[in-house]
Amino acid sequence: MEAGLLSYKSRKRIVNTLVSHLIELHGKFPRTDVKLAMARALTSEFPQFENSDGEGYQAWFAPAIGGHDSSGFLENRLRNVRRRDSHKASKPPTVMVPKSPLVSTVDLDLPEGE
Numbered sequence: 841m842e843a844g845l846l847s848y849k850s851r852k853r854i855v856n857t858l859v860s861h862l863i864e865l866h867g868k869f870p871r872t873d874v875k876l877a878m879a880r881a882l883t884s885e886f887p888q889f890e891n892s893d894g895e896g897y898q899a900w901f902a903p904a905i906g907g908h909d910s911s912g913f914l915e916n917r918l919r920n921v922r923r924r925d926s927h928k929a930s931k932p933p934t935v936m937v938p939k940s941p942l943v944s945t946v947d948l949d950l951p952e953g954e
Contacts, residue, residue: 882900883900900914901913
């Protein structure tokens with residue numbers, strides 16, 4: 841992908857849309873072949889999004905090789921979504937409890953000594 845061809849904001853919007861679609865269809869842990877197919881389809885359909893490394897789609901998704909984690913825009917976004925959701929799940933839910941009205945003590949007139 842040539843520098844300046846796609847603004848950061850535009851690329852982020854594309855990645856968010858694609859990852860949202862992946863999650864809807866395949867969950868938060870889509871298989872490697874699904875992510876690879878999406879990256880290849882994107883660069884095939886829009887050749888201007890290819891990068892100069894390897895086969896051109898690696899900036900969008902590069903599978904794990906030799907103990908290294910998968911990488912690329914799609915994988916990074918998926919990781920961030922998973923991380924954000926795991927933090928939400930680990931926090932106890934905030935429950936809004938309505939405040940009870942204050943109870944005031946009232947002097948009661950009781951008869952004495954019976």
